[in-house]
Amino acid sequence: MSSSSCTTKYDVFISFRGEDTRETFTAHLSKALENKTIRAYVDDRLPRGEEIWPTLEEAIESSLMSIVIFSENYATSKWCLEELVKIIQWREDHGQVVIPVFYRTEPSHIRYQRGSFEKAFAKHERDFAESESNREKIRKWRKALKKSADICGWHSKNYA
Template sequence: MDARKAHKASSSSSPSSSSKRCEYQVFLSFRGEDTRKGFTGHLHAALSDAGIRAFLDDNELKRAEIIETQLMQAIDGSMISIIVFSKSYANSNWCLKELVKIMKCRERLGQQVMPLFYNVDASDVRKQTGSFAKAFEKHEAGICEGKHEKEKVQRWRNALTQAADLCGEDLKNADNG
């Protein structure tokens, strides 16, 4: 077997291979209280109706103590992540942790990322103004003097900027579907 075939055979069994990691076609990142029963619920139903396996946390998570692990594995195991940015998205530590992971998967694995701006300006996400500025005021007010916490908040800010710079869809004044 030549070197290219050997490399292909070994890489297809590695954990980062696309056949191994693509448990879901789409991972949906969203703020539950904003869009779960409206836009995101409709989006998930439409994807499912089209035969697309999409991860939606309320259907897939099994036990509270392993939620974070399951979320991170689901992100790793998806080909595409759709981020539904809404007014209170940045209020959620969970959403921001997901976003950092999504952007790492984009960089490391070439995962496609599509931002959707649901009744929020992309510039508010990119520059952390408006409701995003208010959310970060709360995050920063809750920070201990620890360097680790400050770096975490900076990673959240960077991930928001990177995601908002991607080509996405503006869904201003969108109703529940």
């Protein structure tokens, strides 16, 4: 556990696939939170030249809750999947509240890695499943997706 786990810097950590939602849903959510004076961490705040993973890990650990915006291409991003593993681990170990948002995707696609999630994992397995450590990483990603899809969340089709 890092020292950041003792301090709260953000109310919310937002995990999202930039190409899917950065300029749309995530931008609106971030602005709405800001208008309510809720401190949200969005990865566009990463200082240039800084190590990415330690900064993301610290932001997750120093947030009261995480919102995970699952979109069609979420699983194509290794960074998103790494964030998700950390978020689920932090939820289990420290009780962080996690709210999944199913943005134009179905929870069952995430839970069972179907549709675009199945395609993304087929590519991950082709690209880097040659070592046992990478196969273990893929297993962790799959497990985190299943666990997060089992959490009661918000589905965009309910508000379309």
